Amino acid sequence: MSLEIFWMQLFSGVSYTAILLLMSLGLAIVFGLMGVINMAHGELMALGAYVTFMVANVFLKIFPDSIDIYILFAIPAAFLVTFFFGMFLEWAVVRWFYNRPLDTLLATWGLSLILQQTYRTVFGPQEVTIPLASWLDGAIEPFTGVQLPLNRIFIIVLTLLVAIGVYLLFFKTRMGLQVRAITQNRAISETVGINTRKVDMYTFALGSGLAGIAGSVFTMIGSTNPGTGQLYIVDTFIVVVFGGVASIMGTALSSFIIAQLQTTFEFMTTSSYAKVLLMLIVVIILYFRPNGLFSPKVRS
Amino acid sequence: MSKQALLEINDLLVAFGGFIAIDHVSLSVLHGEIRCIIGPNGAGKTTLLDAICGKTQASQGSIFFAGIRIDNESEFKRTRLGMGRKFQTPSVYDDLTVYQNIQISVPKGQSMLSAIFNQDDQFDDEIQAVAVTTNLENLLTTQAGTLSHGQKQWLEIAMLLVQHPKLLLLDEPVAGMSLRERDQTVDLIQRISATQAIVVIEHDMDFVKKLSGNVTVLHQGAILCEGSIEQVQIDPRVREVYLGD
Amino acid sequence: MPKDFLRKSWWVNFAIIFCFLLLLPVISPSFRVPLYGKYLSFAFVALGIVLSWGYCGILSLGQGIFFGIGAYSLAMFLKLEASSPELPDFMVWSSVEQLPLAWEPFHSLAFTLICILVLPVLLAFPFTYMIFKKRVSGVYFSILTLALSLTLTVLIIGSQGGTGGANGITDFSTLQGWDVASDEARIRMYFLMLGLLAVCAVIVQYLVSSRYGKVLIAIRDREDRVRFSGYDTAWIKAATLSVSCVLASIGGAMFVLFTGLITPQLVGAVASVEMIVYAAFGGRTSVLGAVFAAFAVGWLKSALSEEFPQGWLFFLGGLFLLVTAVLPQGLAGLTGLFERKPANESDAK
Numbered sequence: 001m002s003l004e005i006f007w008m009q010l011f012s013g014v015s016y017t018a019i020l021l022l023m024s025l026g027l028a029i030v031f032g033l034m035g036v037i038n039m040a041h042g043e044l045m046a047l048g049a050y051v052t053f054m055v056a057n058v059f060l061k062i063f064p065d066s067i068d069i070y071i072l073f074a075i076p077a078a079f080l081v082t083f084f085f086g087m088f089l090e091w092a093v094v095r096w097f098y099n100r101p102l103d104t105l106l107a108t109w110g111l112s113l114i115l116q117q118t119y120r121t122v123f124g125p126q127e128v129t130i131p132l133a134s135w136l137d138g139a140i141e142p143f144t145g146v147q148l149p150l151n152r153i154f155i156i157v158l159t160l161l162v163a164i165g166v167y168l169l170f171f172k173t174r175m176g177l178q179v180r181a182i183t184q185n186r187a188i189s190e191t192v193g194i195n196t197r198k199v200d201m202y203t204f205a206l207g208s209g210l211a212g213i214a215g216s217v218f219t220m221i222g223s224t225n226p227g228t229g230q231l232y233i234v235d236t237f238i239v240v241v242f243g244g245v246a247s248i249m250g251t252a253l254s255s256f257i258i259a260q261l262q263t264t265f266e267f268m269t270t271s272s273y274a275k276v277l278l279m280l281i282v283v284i285i286l287y288f289r290p291n292g293l294f295s296p297k298v299r300s
Numbered sequence: 301m302s303k304q305a306l307l308e309i310n311d312l313l314v315a316f317g318g319f320i321a322i323d324h325v326s327l328s329v330l331h332g333e334i335r336c337i338i339g340p341n342g343a344g345k346t347t348l349l350d351a352i353c354g355k356t357q358a359s360q361g362s363i364f365f366a367g368i369r370i371d372n373e374s375e376f377k378r379t380r381l382g383m384g385r386k387f388q389t390p391s392v393y394d395d396l397t398v399y400q401n402i403q404i405s406v407p408k409g410q411s412m413l414s415a416i417f418n419q420d421d422q423f424d425d426e427i428q429a430v431a432v433t434t435n436l437e438n439l440l441t442t443q444a445g446t447l448s449h450g451q452k453q454w455l456e457i458a459m460l461l462v463q464h465p466k467l468l469l470l471d472e473p474v475a476g477m478s479l480r481e482r483d484q485t486v487d488l489i490q491r492i493s494a495t496q497a498i499v500v501i502e503h504d505m506d507f508v509k510k511l512s513g514n515v516t517v518l519h520q521g522a523i524l525c526e527g528s529i530e531q532v533q534i535d536p537r538v539r540e541v542y543l544g545d
Numbered sequence: 546m547p548k549d550f551l552r553k554s555w556w557v558n559f560a561i562i563f564c565f566l567l568l569l570p571v572i573s574p575s576f577r578v579p580l581y582g583k584y585l586s587f588a589f590v591a592l593g594i595v596l597s598w599g600y601c602g603i604l605s606l607g608q609g610i611f612f613g614i615g616a617y618s619l620a621m622f623l624k625l626e627a628s629s630p631e632l633p634d635f636m637v638w639s640s641v642e643q644l645p646l647a648w649e650p651f652h653s654l655a656f657t658l659i660c661i662l663v664l665p666v667l668l669a670f671p672f673t674y675m676i677f678k679k680r681v682s683g684v685y686f687s688i689l690t691l692a693l694s695l696t697l698t699v700l701i702i703g704s705q706g707g708t709g710g711a712n713g714i715t716d717f718s719t720l721q722g723w724d725v726a727s728d729e730a731r732i733r734m735y736f737l738m739l740g741l742l743a744v745c746a747v748i749v750q751y752l753v754s755s756r757y758g759k760v761l762i763a764i765r766d767r768e769d770r771v772r773f774s775g776y777d778t779a780w781i782k783a784a785t786l787s788v789s790c791v792l793a794s795i796g797g798a799m800f801v802l803f804t805g806l807i808t809p810q811l812v813g814a815v816a817s818v819e820m821i822v823y824a825a826f827g828g829r830t831s832v833l834g835a836v837f838a839a840f841a842v843g844w845l846k847s848a849l850s851e852e853f854p855q856g857w858l859f860f861l862g863g864l865f866l867l868v869t870a871v872l873p874q875g876l877a878g879l880t881g882l883f884e885r886k887p888a889n890e891s892d893a894k
Contacts, residue, residue: 037684096870101684102604103869106825109818110865117858234695234814237688272703279696286689290681353773379775391770393763403756404763405774412784415757463775 004145009267015152017259018159021252022217023232024239025166026210028251031240033183033203035101036094039108041236042229043115044208047085048078048215049224050119053128060131068133071220075158078216079209086208090201098200112229119226127225136220151220158217162210166248169206179203242282244292253294258282304367306331306497307352307467312361314344314351314521321347322358323521329467334489334513335499336529340541343518345501346388349469352499353385354378366466380407384460388471390452394445398436398455401444402427405459426462433491434458435484450474450481454488461492468498474507486510505529517541550754558833563743566840570735575728582735582803584843588742589796591823591835592749593789598821599829600753601785602765604683606817607690608793610697611665613812615794617701617708618660620807621651623717623725634716639706647707654721661798665790670783677779691814698813713808717801725802738799742836745792750832752788761785793820822861825868828877838876 027041038044055074059067093111097104136154139147170176178199182189190196215228222228235258243254261281265274285293305328314322321344329335337345350356352363354375363371370378379385393401406423431437434454439447444455453473460468473489474482482504489498489511502508508515508529515532517524519541525532532538566585570578590608597603624633625648631637632644650656676686701708708714717725724730752758763771764778771778801807810816823842827834842864849857868875 035684037688093866093870100869102602102687103873105604105684105687106818106821106865107869110862110869113858113862113865115862117855117862120858121855230815234692238692241685241688270703272699275699276696279692282692283689286681286685287675287679290679290685355769375769375772376775376777379773385773387770391767393766393770395762395766396759400759404759404771407775412757412781415760416752416755459774 002145004143007143007146008148009263011146011148011152013256013260013263015156016263017256018152018156019214019218019221020235020239020255020259022155022159022162022210022214023236024243024251024255025163025248026207026214027236028240028243028248029166029210030204030207032247033179034094034098034200035104036097036204037101037105037108037237038094038204038207039105039233040089040112040115040229041207041211042231042233043112043119044082044086044211044229045215045218045232046119046224046226046229047082047115048212049130049219049228050123050128050215051078051081051212052216052219053123053130053224056130067131068135070131071133071136071216075213075216078212080212082212082215083205083209086211087201087205089208090204094204095197095200112233116226116229123226125226127223130219130224132220155217155220158213162213163248163252166210170248175199175202238279238282242285242292244289244294247294250292250294254292257293305329305364306333306366307499308364309352310362310364312348312351312363313359314347314356315359321521322351324361325518325521325523327516327523329497329499331466331497332493332495333497334493334511335497336508336511336513336515337499337501337518338503338505338508338515338532339518339524342520344521345518346471347521348518349385349471349499349501353383353469355385379463379465382464382466383469384463384465384467385469386453386456386460386471386473388475390449390456392444392447392452392455392459395443397441397443398431398447398458399427399440401455402430402458402462405462407463423462430458430462433461434488450477450485453477453485457488457492464495466496468492468496470498470500472501472503474502474504482507483510505533550751555750555833559743559746562833562837563739566739567736570732575732578728578735579731579803580843580847581840582731582738583800584840585738585742585836586796586799586803587820587823587843588836588839589745589799590793590820591827591839592745592832593792593796594821594824595827595829595832595835596749596752596761596792597786597789599824599831600758600761600765601782602683603782603786604687604821605690605786605789606687606814606821607694608790608820609694609812609814609817610690611669611790611793612797612800612816612820613697613701613807613809614664614668615661615797616801616807616811617714617797618651618657618664618794619798619801620714620717621648622654622657623720623801624714625652626720627716627718633709633714635709635712635714636706639710641706645707661794662791665794666787669790670787673786674779674783677782691817694812694817695814698809701809701812708809711809713806713810715806717805720802726805731803734802738802741795741799745795746832746836749792753830753832819861822864822868824875826864826875828875829873831875831877834875834877841876 023045027038030036030038052071052074055077056070059070089111093107094104097107132151136151139149140153141147170179178189178194181194182196182199186196239254239258240251242258243250258278261278262274265277269277307329309325309327312322312325313320325348337348339345347356351358354373358371361371362369365378365381365383368381370381393404396404403423406426428437431440434457436451436454436458439451444452447455457470457473474485477485486507489500492498500511512529514526515529516526517532517538524537524541525535527535569581590612594608597605628634632641636644676689681689702711704710719725725734753761760771760776760781764781768778797807800811823839824835826842827836827838845860846857849860
């Protein structure tokens with residue numbers, strides 16, 4: 001394997017890691033804190049994508065000259081919309097299911113179906129075209145023969161910023177401290193006066209917002225249609241379950257491992273066999289570490 | 301009863317990550333003995349029971365039960381060898397009746413085939429007998445979820461008794477019980493100790509005194525001292541740990 | 546005989562439902578009969594889910610896999626019979642020169658039947674036993690099964706020449722010489738299938754009424770206590786799930802008989818989760834509820850698709866929300882008509 005291909009493969013792996021991490025971060029937070037499996041996570045990503053589409057259209061109609069910077073408005077918009085929508089979902093649906101993880105799974109699956117159909121009805125079943133900003137088009141070529149697409153570099157940088165932001169939020173703010181307290185012991189947290197209802201709501205909203213950012217950014221690398229969410233959801237779950245829900249670091253490492261495995265397998269064989277091989281590895285590892293690769297061993 | 305120990309624990313070590321919960325503990329319990337394990341919170345009492353019955357895996361050391369080495373066996377195998385474990389919080393099947401709770405616990409007919417094909421009232425006599433021993437004979441058709449805390453503890457003991465265990469491991473059997481229920485439980489335990497060895501974890505010193513068995517004091521995962529309750533109570537090390545003298 | 550099993554009210558409801566189903570071909574136009582057969586093929590799956598999820602608490606989101614095993618097995622057999630001595634048409638389209646080795650044994654009906662009835666056990670039991678022994682718990686297990694069903698779909702679609710790819714396998718005509726495509730044939734098959742369904746329903750009801758059913762409930766509610774009562778719970782869970790998988794496989798085979806088609810869509814994640822709703826809607830611990838709900842949901846799906854195609858997903862999504870939030874006991878809880886549980890027994894001893 002030549003050096004150029006090596007670098008491109010490596011970059012591929014890193015870029016895919018960023019994608020998986022961005023998708024999974026929101027889910028891991030919600031699952032880790034509240035034990036809620038949000039099967040509608042993919043549809044929240046799709047929501048972010050559709051918001052991006054709408055922002056792009058607004059720019060096209062009203063500020064056609066500034067179309068290149070629309071993405072800088074779209075991402076925050078996607079975050080805000082999905083954040084508040086997530087808050088609404090938590091209040092309306094999710095909070096009734098807190099001690100019933102299997103029921104949450106089914107209920108949120110139902111939500112995802114409803115959302116998919118809503119997108120289909122509102123935006124149409126076809127893929128919607130979203131313009132790519134010109135400064136993200138093309139690639140840089142650090143060495144000859146090695147082409148690194150700009151949009152993927154953008155994604156990597158953005159993911160890094162988001163991950164740092166989340167880390168700061170959880171480890172340097174009071175809110176983050178409350179979240180970590182509740183994760184470890186909900187009952188005691190309530191008795192020391194932490195408003196667990198509020199924290200739950202904001203955390204779910206945050207998880208949704210992160211999904212929105214992911215969806216917004218993926219408009220650059222994939223198509224946006226009502227079924228987009230379904231495409232990503234199982235991969236996201238694998239990352240979260242594989243990593244164990246103990247930590248953000250676990251999710252990051254899990255994303256990295258799975259991304260590398262996937263890109264390597266895809267390089268060696270067809271894309272369907274790559275998926276099968278990956279599943280095999282995940283199942284084997286889960287067999288030895290049923291709570292995920294990075295979960296700590298605790299007394300029951 | 302033979303002099304050979306029923307339960308023999310040698311140099312047991314249980315660690316969770318870096319934290320050592322059981323620190324090189326050696327212990328033996330004779331057939332038909334009543335042994336109380338006491339100690340401050342966090343001493344490792346429940347963990348010790350977990351290791352004995354198989355809920356937790358020990359990192360080092362060995363456990364022998366009736367002469368057989370069991371530290372690598374799964375829980376259900378240890379149960380079939382004659383060990384019964386009662387949990388700290390009552391662990392009964394809330395959706396089934398008292399009768400059904402005990403019925404499920406009958407050891408005969410635990411393979412799938414016999415569970416499918418055996419008659420419903422095959423073990424009626426045994427179930428009735430055990431219900432009488434545990435003060436539950438009038439509650440057989442009650443749904444277990446509606447029992448009082450103390451009655452649930454008794455039900456759990458009944459579910460163990462019907463298995464005719466050689467060793468009963470009781471984790472805080474009187475926690476949350478009224479004074480009267482505690483006295484009834486003392487009677488219960490003394491009744492059943494005729495036929496099995498019993499290891500009891502407890503905090504209630506009156507209860508331990510009334511049981512009048514041997515006492516082992518655990519502290520920070522290791523054995524502090526052993527003896528009768530009177531001996532243990534005047535031991536200076538025990539006083540220091542409990543009262544900070 | 547377990548007391549619950551002999552309860553008169555269950556048998557009365559059983560009679561009502563099966564008489565209704567029996568009369569359907571008589572009172573409806575014959576082109577609808579294959580549709581009814583299709584709905585009821587999902588009833589088999591729903592029965593299995595009542596056993597493994599309703600009673601034992603194992604939420605498998607991969608029943609589509611076993612539905613697919615039964616369906617593809619029978620489809621391969623029927624396709625070979627229909628195309629012989631030539632290669633099946635989709636293989637010709639994919640430039641396959643020779644019949645793949647894996648297809649050869651499907652010339653035999655006996656082998657096909659073994660695939661439908663035994664292969665699910667051979668696959669499900671060892672795998673799930675190992676997983677359950679390792680205490681892979683509820684949610685993780687569900688996600689694992691979801692991922693596996695997705696993976697299988699990907700595999701099937703990717704093997705165009707061997708499995709018909711995304712288009713699946715279709716165009717059958719006879720089974721061992723018996724016509725399976727005409728309307729009269731399908732009416733005959735409908736009655737046979739109804740008989741099989743009745744037998745399966747009775748068997749499952751017997752299982753859940755026996756002590757085994759109580760053990761399943763106990764495992765669902767407090768597995769560690771059951772282990773401490775001396776049961777090998779991993780074995781029991783794996784065995785229960787395997788029974789459920791065989792039922793799903795039979796359902797798949799029935800589906801192929803009535804629709805003349807199998808596609809990877811029915812194997813995948815979406816289909817697998819949808820199968821759960823059949824059991825949930827009927828009342829997850831109600832055997833008869835499962836049969837009725839499978840029929841009802843299937844019927845609603847067709848009705849909605851005709852009148853109101855946009856509405857189906859809304860309806861299905863709403864159904865999921867309904868059965869988890871408001872109606873956890875499903876229709877059975879609502880009407881009290883179907884015998885739902887030995888779960889809250891206070892009159893049985």
